[in-house]
Amino acid sequence: MKKSILRNYARLIATMGAKVQKGQDVIITAALDQPEFVTMVAEECYRLGARHVRVDWSHQPLAKLTQKKCSVTTLSKVEDWEKARWEHYCDTLPVRIYLESDDPDGLKGVNQAKISKASQARYKVIKPYRERMENRYQWCIAAVPGPAWAKKVFPGLSRRQAMEKLWEAILYTSRATEDPIAAWEEHNRDLAARCAYLNGLGIKTLEYRSANGTDFSVGMIEDALFLGGSEIAQGSGIEYNPNIPSEEVFISPMKGIAEGVVYSSKPLSYRGELIENFSMRFEGGKVVEVHAEKNEALLKEMVSMDEGAAYLGECALVPYDSPIRNSGILFYNTLFDENAACHLALGHGFTNVLKDYDKYTVKECYEKGINDSMIHVDFMIGTEDLSIVAVTRDGKRVQIFENGNWAF
Numbered sequence: 001m002k003k004s005i006l007r008n009y010a011r012l013i014a015t016m017g018a019k020v021q022k023g024q025d026v027i028i029t030a031a032l033d034q035p036e037f038v039t040m041v042a043e044e045c046y047r048l049g050a051r052h053v054r055v056d057w058s059h060q061p062l063a064k065l066t067q068k069k070c071s072v073t074t075l076s077k078v079e080d081w082e083k084a085r086w087e088h089y090c091d092t093l094p095v096r097i098y099l100e101s102d103d104p105d106g107l108k109g110v111n112q113a114k115i116s117k118a119s120q121a122r123y124k125v126i127k128p129y130r131e132r133m134e135n136r137y138q139w140c141i142a143a144v145p146g147p148a149w150a151k152k153v154f155p156g157l158s159r160r161q162a163m164e165k166l167w168e169a170i171l172y173t174s175r176a177t178e179d180p181i182a183a184w185e186e187h188n189r190d191l192a193a194r195c196a197y198l199n200g201l202g203i204k205t206l207e208y209r210s211a212n213g214t215d216f217s218v219g220m221i222e223d224a225l226f227l228g229g230s231e232i233a234q235g236s237g238i239e240y241n242p243n244i245p246s247e248e249v250f251i252s253p254m255k256g257i258a259e260g261v262v263y264s265s266k267p268l269s270y271r272g273e274l275i276e277n278f279s280m281r282f283e284g285g286k287v288v289e290v291h292a293e294k295n296e297a298l299l300k301e302m303v304s305m306d307e308g309a310a311y312l313g314e315c316a317l318v319p320y321d322s323p324i325r326n327s328g329i330l331f332y333n334t335l336f337d338e339n340a341a342c343h344l345a346l347g348h349g350f351t352n353v354l355k356d357y358d359k360y361t362v363k364e365c366y367e368k369g370i371n372d373s374m375i376h377v378d379f380m381i382g383t384e385d386l387s388i389v390a391v392t393r394d395g396k397r398v399q400i401f402e403n404g405n406w407a408f
Contacts, residue, residue: 001167006037007044009142009171012180012244014044017140018095019240022049025094029056033101033146041097050095060106060272067110075118078125086129096139101146104332107272112301115271120305123374131362135352138233138240143170143335152332173324173336174245184241191228194249197408198226198317198390201398205391206253206315208342210383212263216282218315219257221369222393223355226251226317234358245324247339250316252349254369256285258312262344266330266337266380268299274332275299278379286310287346303346308373314345320384320404334378341382342401347375 014020026045030038042053067075150162157165170176175183208216228249230239261281268275278292278299287310292299303310316338324331324340331337349370351357357365366372388401399407 001164001171005171005177007040008180009174009176010037010040010044012174012176012184013041013097013140013142014048016181016184017142017241017244018045018097018138019238020045020048020050020095020138021236021238023051024049025092026050026053026097027056027094028053028097028099029058030099030144031058031060031101031146034099034144037144038099041099045095045097060102064107064110064272067107067115072114072117075114076121078122083125083129086126090129090132093133093137095137098139098141100141100143100333100335101149102272103146103148104152104269104274105272106148110272112271112273112298116301116305120374123306127374134362135234135357136236138238139242140240140244141242141335142174142244143333145170149333153329169327169329169331170336173327173339175323176244188229188241191246191249192230194406194408195226195228198249198400201390201396202393203390204393205257206400207389207391208260208262208381209387209389210263210381211385212265212383213279214260214262214381214383214386216260216262217258218312219254219285220251221254221354223368224251224253224353225355227350227353231352234352243335243339245336245339247322247324248316248318248343250314250350250353252351252353252370253312253315254285255308255311255349255371256369258282258285262381264379264381265341265383267294267332268377268379269332269334269337270298270302270377273298275302282312285312302375302377305347305375306373308371309347309375311346311371311373312344313347313349313371313373313376314343314378316343316345316378317388317401317406318342318382319401319406320382320386337380338378341380342386342388342404343378343380343382345376345378347371347373347377 045053145163145166150166154162154165230241263279276294280287281289287303290299351365384404386404390398390400
């Protein structure tokens, strides 16, 4: 891949994604797959005036080894130095950049029940720190190719060819091949216009129907808003793009109001394993039954992580006719596959969808209907024939999706 194109992508992540400002600290989280590109991103952050850029390197095989060899007690403990680091993050609010490249099957064979217990224990300690930071800092998730991931997506190619093809796919779907900054400015305007239209309808309920069996309705919080594209950090007012790529317009629904069944339209990569061909049935807003052709036990583990894990935290609208879907590629990565189809997310909701959210405490946001959970897991339900009807608070029925695409 040409270095000039990769440099444009690095600049997009630092400039439009994380929106690094002069004097800010930046933490880049990345695996060992693309050190040269990580260096480019760090250089772009410094070009924008970053005070200090630190890279937290990870290695999935090492993470797998740790999870296999360490006890639940060891994995569960949040060390004093970790608490001090979280306290430092709360005080300084560093910009966070996450570069994904892991193998979708990279943790296959680990004891998922063991991981769940450790995660639940750690979350109790970490949650207060996360709530103090919520909505207050800039962050961006993007992707780079890893060899195992590339071979999963393009199994018939050599490792080198697969890596090149995955680079091409990432750059194309991220709008990074021509003039990335201009492309994202235009894209943000389009998403903002769609949000404005939806927010003007006064939606009470969304009704989903598809020939694959999806027959589902979900309630909205009265003063919640659809968001999409760029977001604004609370306090600083800095506008940034948390996901590259992103095609979604999303909202957090009212906890406890969801009925019916939804069927997946793409595999779900969760904890380094794939869950395939699954369905969920909701009653009273809660998942009460799940089925999956592959990894059903892991799906059941996911929806029982805590009390909120079986409730919805997000409803996202994504047209079937989108760059990611049109690429014809199944990425086996939620960052991409969620932006190829309408999706839902179980678990934690977004407090910043509420009007004047900055005037409420986190607890008050939960009381207004935002779901609280240690997980937030997106799963894809969009199909070529998906219909979504918005039922407004004054009783009107408005078609907002037809044949998988925007109806307006």
